[in-house]
Every structure is written in C-alpha cells, then in structure tokens.
Amino acid sequence: MVWFRKKTALTASAETKKVKIPEGVWSKCKNCQEIIYAKEIERNLNVCPKCDYHFRIGARERIELILDAGTFVEMDANMRSVDFLDFKDSKKYKERIKAALKKAGDGDAVICGTGNLEELPVVVAVFDFAFMGGSMGSVVGEKITRAIEKGLESHAPVLIFSSSGGARMQESIHSLMQMAKTSAALAKLKAAGIPFISVLTDPTTGGVTASFAMLGDLNIAEPRALIGFAGPRVIEQTIRQTLPDGFQRSEFLLEHGMVDMIVPRSEMKQRLSQVLRIFTKS
C-alpha cells in the first residue's frame, strides 16, 4: 500500500501549503491567521490547534480517519470521465480531466468502497475537492449510485462525505441528471430501511447539496463548513447586498434546522459508530 500513503502525503493540507512563510515548516491558518508549526496541524487531523478551523482534506486521508485500518476496498477505481460534449472554455475539458488526474489522483472527484467502521461493515463515498472542485459529472454520479446500490445489496449503511462546488458544468445536462439518479437510488435505500448518513464538509454547494447531501437520515456537518444551494457570490449579485456573517456555515444550517448536528473531525468516527449502532440495532 505504498501508493496509498504517497497519495495521502501529496493531498495533505493543500491549503496550508500555499502559505509563503518558510517552506513546509510553518503554516498560516487562513481563519485565525496564526502561524503554526505545519506538523502540528497535520498531527491535529488538519484542524487548526488555535482556532479549531477544519482544513480541507483529501479523500484517502479521510478514509483513513473513518475506517478501520486496512479494511477499505475500493470500488470502481478505473472509472474515468469522458469529454462527450467536446466542452471548451478557457481550456478543453479533456485537458482539465488530464490535469486533475495528475494533481489529485485517479479517483475522479469521489472515491468509493467498502470497509469497516469500528467493525461495522459500511459503504463509503468520499469526495476529493482537489479534483475539479469536487464537481459531480457522470463518473461521480455513477460511482455514488453504485455505492448506494452496494449498500442496498449488502444491507450495509451508506456514508457519503461531501465536498463539492456542485454539478460539473463541462458535462452540462448529464451532470444535472446525476442529481436525479443518485436521489432515486437513495429512495430505494430508504424504502429498504438501510441508514444513509450524509456528512457535509467544507464546501458543499450546488447540485450536490440539492441532491444526496441533504437527504441523509442524518445530515452531519463539520464545524464552520460552507453549505448551501447557491454560492455566496451568486446570492450577493442577485440581491445586491453583502451577506451576514456566518451565512451558509454549518452553525447557520443547524440553527435553521437543515443539519442534525455538528461534529468535529476528531470525534467523527466515534459519533458515526454510535449512530449506526443505534440505527442498525447492533
């Protein structure tokens, strides 16, 4: 599993690396602006030890935090996005896919598989924001749907960790259709009485929020994650006002009744295990 660890190292704290201060040793927290020893942030699950800010983490890193060591078996690892519309903005979609594969790894924007969570078999789908902003095209929709169908078939709870800017515009109408496809699969899961827990991490917006991410039997958010339908910029342009502080953050959603709880990264695995054991009576 050498490749696995290498990827983790590569995706680790992409945000903390941007900082210009002494390469790699010190990081500046983008929330509290404190200069912190980079290793310390990493040791702290990529959460700022000063202000509790949750940095974005890669999919494989999150899988390591959630599943029991060595139990993850990846599904659909060889599924690739296709530029079927010949989409081109400033860059061709074909090239964007290639660049993303190089930068973020070969899982596209979501990595799915089976594994154990404190010995309970589960199916997980984990987004990687580093891959084209975690955007959902055909591959993401198909992988998520297969993950849900896997849960249905094996009677295992399904966990989706979202981190996505929304639908992938480069696949136009097909990205939109993935919202319907994944939600329909969840309808089947619900009818079968199998738990689905949606974990919302920073950021979860657009078509991902407006489909499976809001459909958890429980919706659980990481602290201070941006979660919404429309992006803040779009809303500001529409209503021509600046948005209030904390708008569309996890705490705002909790207050408005859209998420069930906010759980810090350090307690996530334990809380998920507790919830699933109640829901599955095990």
Place this chain on the structure above:
Amino acid sequence: MNHYLDFEKPIAELETKIGELREYSTDSVDFTGDIKKLEKKAQKLKTEIYTKLTRWQRTQLARHANRPHTLDYIEHIFTEFFEVHGDRNYRDDPALICGFAKLDGKPCCVIGHQKGRNTKEKVHRNFGMANPEGYRKALRVMQMADQFGLPIFTFVDTPGAFPGIGAEERGQAEAIARNLREMAMLKVPVIVTVTGEGGSGGALAIAVGNRVMMMQYSVYAVISPEGCAAILWNDGAKGPQAAEALKLTAQDVEKLGTVIDDVIPEPLGGAHQDHKLAAASLKEYLLKHLSELEDLSADELIEQRYQRFRAMAEIEEQQ
C-alpha cells in the same frame, strides 16, 4: 404588446407591410398579388432564419416574452382546471402553479413554473424562480395525485431555483433534493415537458418523470449560460459562448440519447407565433405518452422511471 428579438425583426417588418397592404385593399384596389408574394417571401425568410439559429438565439427564443407559459398551455390543453395553493408550512409560491384538471375528460394533476409577461407579473411570479415553499407545494400536490391515482403533467420553465437569503434559510437545497427522491417513488405516470427554460436543479425538481420531452425551441442545462460564463469565463457577458459550450438546445439534448424521449415541434418561428398551434402540438404528445403509460402498474412505473435515470452516464471503464 409584441416583443421582437433582433433576428425576428426582418420578419416582423415584412409582416407589418403585409398587414398594411391588407388594410389598404378595397373593392377597387386589389393588392392580393402583392400580398401573396410578400407572404411567400416572409415564409422563406422565416425558414431561413429559424433553421440557422445559434444556440444563444435559441436560448433567447426559449425566454421570449410572448412565449406561452404554463397557464397558457393549461388554458389550451386542459379543461376544468383549478389551482391549489400553499405548502402548508410557510406560504404560497406564485412561481410554481399546481392544480388539477382534465385532459380529454381524464382527471389529472398539473404542475408548472410560471413566468410573467409584464413587469408587474414578472415580479409577482419572481421571474419563474421558485423558492423552497414552491417545491414543497409541488411535492405536496404530486403526492396528493399519487394518493388519488392521477397522472401528473409537469411543465418546466425556469431560469433556476431562486438564489436568495430566505431561500437558503428555508432550505432550497433540501426542498429540491427531497423532490428528486420522492418523485422517484410516485406510483402514477409522470410526464414532463420542458416548455421554455430548463435551468438547473430548479427545473429538475419537477422533472423526474417516466417521460421527459422538450419543446423544439426550449433549452435544458445544468446552469444558465450567463451563470456558466460567470464561473468559467469569469464574465457573465460571455453567455453566447457558454450557450454553445453547454449544448443546451432540444436538438443537442436529444442527441445524447437517454435524457429526453421526444422533441415536440413548434409552429414556424416558435411557439409564441401561435399559442394554440403550439398547445395542440404539445397535447398530442401528452396524450400519446399517457396512453403508453396508463396500463403500467405502480411498480412498473417506479422501475421504468428508475431505469430511465439510471441509464444516464457517459463514462469510460478501464480494465
């Protein structure tokens, strides 16, 4: 009031001339010959212009102020329509029309976005952009149709769900998502037509059907061309380029194979030229699809709808 798009103006000029000649015609002066000639010319010009429209021009047609909206189609297609209001939770959303009616004598449910024609109406209808309560009302009414075993016809015509503070506070994303999931489980036929603009999740939230069709000059995309341009080109004015890239016309979407079942022909020059004719064309397709679905059982309808969306993927799997 008549609105003309830039590319419609030459046709409009010819038609004005024809109208004038008709007016000047008397028993002693006969312009019939000239009128016929001009009419032939207008017809030719229309055919020429409308076969060569760019995707952006088609988007403008889909948004044409004179285009028939849901209430117009209801008037021409259904009988005994009555509207029902409210999500039983927050308020009534005038951007989404819900009600019941008869189609050729058969009781059914009708759902559709509603845009306005003049400024006052447009504001009242919020430009066809529904809030969460609109989607919740639609779900309430669709589930009522399910309860009474009535087929559902939905008409999609929206730039998208409304992006506002209140909409976010009341859970716009959750409202849309729930509709997607619950529509998948409806035990009655659901027949969807994109009549004008099919914009993003706000369109899809009433578009999970056993059949999905598009009117000839309608568009359907994951995001509006302007929204796409603002994100990918960093310039909202690049809408025309984004429209090309998004391949959003009925003809484009039909080519993908799995997304829509039919493209419904419109009168030459677009549905706004003749509401009655456009509605008659649409009605024919609604009846055809209803007759195909009528005899399916609840389970068959749910499974057919599931497989319809399940098949939508353009992917590559390497060994």
